[in-house]
């Protein structure tokens with residue numbers, strides 16, 4: 001005999017009211033059933049992935065800011081037209 005389908009235990013809020021999630025609970029976590037969307041493990045993994053991506057973007061931003069700051073300090077006191085000459089040489093054109 002097939003087991004009765006369990007319903008997802010999460011409450012869904014839609015504007016002013018809330019109701020129980022209507023989806024079937026496909027995974028069991030600590031005795032409670034969750035649908036794929038409300039699976040706490042999946043949500044945690046998604047959050048961690050998002051945080052990792054944000055952290056990488058933040059590091060990239062920090063790196064760019066650091067480089068710009070160093071270049072700005074190095075260029076300090078050098079006339080702009082001279083800097084443009086350096087830029088042309090460095091770019092090889």
Ligand SMILES: [Zn+2]
Nearest residue numbers: 008021035038
């Ligand atoms: Zn659900």
